[in-house]
Amino acid sequence: MAKVTFNTDLCKGCGLCVDACPKHILEIATDKINMKGHSPAQITDQSACIGCASCAVMCPDCVITVEK
């Protein structure tokens, strides 16, 4: 099963992963902030993930690890 994990405290909430995801299953959290005060990215539906790694490819901060 494809799976993405976020190293949340490194995320700056830039949203490039959200735009890149072809399945549109990423979002910027509206109800939490990380250690740096950013609203981090998170996945809405892990089961829909196809492990394409588009999100990780666009992430400038190596926040995302992708497994298949």
Added chain:
Amino acid sequence: MSEKVLMKGNEAIAEAAILSGCRHYFGYPITPQTEIAAYMAKRMPKIGGTFLQAESEIAAINMVYGTSGAGYRVMTSSSSPGVSLKQEGISYIAGADLPCLIVNVQRGGPGLGGIQPSQSDYFQATKGGGHGDYHLIVLAPASVQEMANMTVRAFDLADKYRMPAMLLADGTMGQMMEPVEFPDIKANKVEKPWAVTGTQMKRKHNIINSLYLNPEELEKKNEERFARYAEIEEKETLYESFMMDDAEYCVAAFGIAARVSKNAIVEARAQGIKVGLIRPITLWPFPKKAFDEAADKVKGFITVELSMGQMIEDVELATKCRRPVIPCNRTGGMIPSPDQVLSAIKKIAGGDQ
């Protein structure tokens, strides 16, 4: 080679550098030191070394920074206007605690100036030149033999104390030909665990850098560096004392000015004036103690320089201005004559002829 050869001062520097284990030279043509580049261009390829004529003196000093960072003995040479170009690079080298040799064969200035000899880069060499608090070890040869000896010394001191060294010669030293011998020079190897040789996956990465955005850290770096400088002032100051034992007057001069002065001193002695010479060989560290002690014994000083008077300030400072110091200067490429120096000696000695 330990037999004497007749060589140009500029070439003696180059040969001594090679014998000291320097295998990298980056330079740019400028009169009156281009012979150093030409000599290196011929010699380096034959011994598997690097000779590169860089696109500018700025590029050359930055190539020196790179090679030095990798842990290798490296040098560049230029003359006054080109050395001005190098100042930022020199400040970076000093700030990154890297060793190297910079040769300045001085010519008339300021600006494009002239191509005849001068000593008017004394301030630039000893009081900074580049931005920030730092020093270079500055050596002033007064013969072709010293051009060779001081080159060897410069590489050793630069490696020992992790700082740039400068050979401050003038056009006469660079162009004159004298017999020189190169004794067996053991290229002293110093361990450089800080060098960027590649981690080989065996250690954490090394960083060659002079940026410390945290002011406390930058202050600490400066203080550590100046502690090394204090050690150098203690241990590495060099000067020559000539006829100073019973001297009542002291001439202060380096390089070509010192050679001219010796002639004048011998003549003055013949005329009954007890005068001697203190010749700084390290301009930084300046032989402050020697001048301070001399000021207790002599009645006055004469500084002889090929400039409008720069070293004179260090003589006044070292003697705490407690004796008269009169300058005997020529500039623009003019060289003082022994007669001129003799007149200055007579002036301070109070008798007129």
Added chain:
Amino acid sequence: MIVFEKPKSLTDVPLHYCPGCTHGIIHRLVAEAIDELGIEGRTVGVAPVGCAVMAYDYFTCDMVEAAHGRAPAVATGLKRATPDNIIFTYQGDGDLASIGTAETIHAATRNENITVIFVNNAIYGMTGGQMAPTSLPGQVTQTSPYGRDVKTVGYPIRMCEMLATMEGPEYIARVAVNNVKNVRNAKKVIQKAFENQVNGLGFSLVEVVSSCPTNWGMTPQKALEWVNDKMIPYYPLGVYKDRSAAKEGKE
């Protein structure tokens, strides 16, 4: 099975770059190339003056901080001293195309066997958004507040096109990192630029058309759109010179 993770050649130090700044992507592509070629232990990088000045904290290989614009000269000094090491520079548009123009051109003409990563975001980021030699005509910056007026300050410089006319360099290419497809292609091109050095082929430069959301006054997303709509038309992507490929073509 992990199909994507942070490369080993990047340290654990969190990047200081602005949210959505493409420096992070480019650093990762460089680190991936170093990992995949297995050269971490013999690589030395040269950091610029600019936003990436602290690149020396982000790569696990030995690093040297260079004076503004002088990285190709520093890299030359490193490469001549340690020719078996892989030397790369990482420079911005001011560093490479303004103060460092001479060093860039001469390292290229000498075919110095180094890899140059040129981050072109048409602005001086670190100092607060001044005009760069690659700022577009009409582009508003702190030092071109009425828009870049080509009549008084001249036209932007297309470095790849210029360097590709030279006989010296081995490989000159321009890529972008504004979308997934371009990032994947940029990765391949950057890897080739490092591979060329490993194979002793010579000077390989990759210009990466990048964004600066903060100083362009845009969101990261809008900034990448601006790269697509305005930058890439002025700085077309492609391989401008590939000497080995050209040679092979003739054989």
